[in-house]
Amino acid sequence: MMKIAVLLFVVATAYAVSAVPVEGKDYPRYIQFPDGDGNLHDVDLEAEPDYELLQEIQRNPANNLYLLFTRANPTSSQTLVMNDGNSIRNSNFNPNRVTVVVVHGWLSNQETDINPTVRDAVLGRYDANVIVMDWRRLAISDYVTAARGVPDVGRGLGQFINFLNRETGLSLNNVHLVGFSLGSHVVGNAGRELGGRAARVTGLDPAGPLWTYSSNKISSNDAVYVEAIHTDGNTLIGLGIGRNVADADFYPNGGYNQPGCITGICDHNRAWRFFASTVTRNHLIANECSSSLQVSLNTCRGSEFPMGNNDLRKSGSGMFRVNTGRNYPY
Known part of the structure; x- marks a missing residue:
């Protein structure tokens, strides 16, 4: 009986450790990663990026589309343009x-489900x-190119927020940046561009492939308060980074x-679905864990x-x- 008990303990421990959020995680060269509609795409993590596109993004990091929704226009967007004060004054901002x-993730756009879901929850x-x-x-470029260009896209978002600050007096204390997957690292870099002065950055299952050891990943220095919600961080095969990156x-x-x-x-995708539900209800109350093993064994008290x-x-x-x-609502 003693031998069986020991064996069961070893098996249980091994299973738990395999699920522990780890500090370092490598990925195989060839993986599959989903687009915003949930379709899997083959990715070669050692592929050559599109340097021409990256140079263009670097030269013009503000080359993004900013669509404003308020209760006065909850479903019909108004386009805000970087360095165009009239676009702000003529809007409901x-x-x-x-x-x-x-901020959406890879192979996604303004129509991707995360956007209307979070928008409607907030409004x-x-x-x-x-x-x-x-x-x-x-x-919409290949994953390696998109990941490589994320810091410049984030820098552009930070510059756009600074423009709103200069143009309208928007306080950074009233700014919350929310990103999903690759978008988590975009908002992290945007917060860095703002000197960590934005009130809050939320990363929704920050993307894992190519980010484990990157100094450009979302971090606790990116805002006054940084939060990450990890929903697919399983060792080696998870789409999310599966490690501590934030304040919480x-x-x-x-x-x-x-x-x-x-x-x-x-x-x-549960990361952004959970987040939207908590915006509406604030009902998912967690317990602090003293170790990763407690997280895996569900013994956080x-x-x-x-x-x-x-x-x-x-x-x-x-x-x-x-x-x-x-x-x-989970």
């Missing part, structure tokens, strides 16, 4: 409101400026294999802390686990 910027909660950033010019790192249901999901794509939500004055740090349901 109000610098006294909270400004939430939503259903309060009257804000919701700006959907469409960076498809780079995002949340691992719903252990950080991978989300209830109701049978694919990594579903797990990955530390202080409670809400995952997600729309609180710009939110503050805290640590590693957290929350267990959710299979279906909305």
